[in-house]
Amino acid sequence: MSNAVKIKYKDHNNYILIGTNDVLYVEQASAAVMKIWYNVFSEAGGKVMMNEVEFGVNVTAADVKALQNLIKEQNKKPGSTIPVYKLIGDDGSTDTFIDSISLDSATPTNPITP
């Protein structure tokens, strides 16, 4: 069974879907970037899969924790709903959406659950 969350993509009217099966943890990689790490090896040597999402505004530690909590809650009821994730400060008036997303593999830099 698959799990996923919807997040606004490039504007306030459209959404992108991000898979949340096998998530290890979510981290803040830089001011506007979150990395969603997965427990899926891409190759020998410890590299694992990672979705890197860049928002149009800076994110906070609370935003990161909120996404991880949403993923945890959603994984308790797989397939029943696709929740929508919004940044805490999203009032629909600023660029509180994903500007870009890329799927990559890397060695986790901070393998500690937030």
Place this chain on the structure above:
Amino acid sequence: MSNYLIIPVESGALLGGADTLKSSLTTDTTAGTPATYTLSQDDGDITTNGSGKHAVLTCVIAAGQTTLSGGAGRVGVAVGNQGYGYAVGDTITIPAGKLGGSSTEAVLTLILADVVDSAPASGEILAEVDDFANCIGNSAAEFKIQYLSGYDTSGGTPREISCVITPAESSAQALTNKLTNSISKCIMAENSQPILDLGDSKVVQVSFG
């Protein structure tokens, strides 16, 4: 439990590119006026003797020329405007007057290289979503579904299904949103297999990476 999204695939799209069709001109226009012309089959700017639909040609008569084949003249079709249902041997006719007031009729006769046919015999592919990582519109006319496993360790490319649609959506994010809605239905449908809903647009090219 495996979940699948059914992606219908239409055959017979025209090969996308700025000048992909000029070599198939069997009758060139004369007395054309130098300019770039956007000619839509849906708007009656071009006709075909086959069953192809929705193509939009982009034709260029170069400066100082009166024909499509002269100088840097071009006959092409943009990705997302390729239409579908065309077949080798079909003709596409550009009526007189469409390439400038005095232009004569031009005719393309499609050859094998002009027609894209990546549709399987079943007319559809099954895209599993159990291993899904993300889905995204690269542009208004192209999207990809990427997966967590099967990463190409030599080249560093995620496993993905890439598709070209026609007609194109209004924007990349609008296409992403439609894809999101269909895959969301798929994830929530334990005992059914939803069909990708792109409205009037159709998938015409599929590639796997």
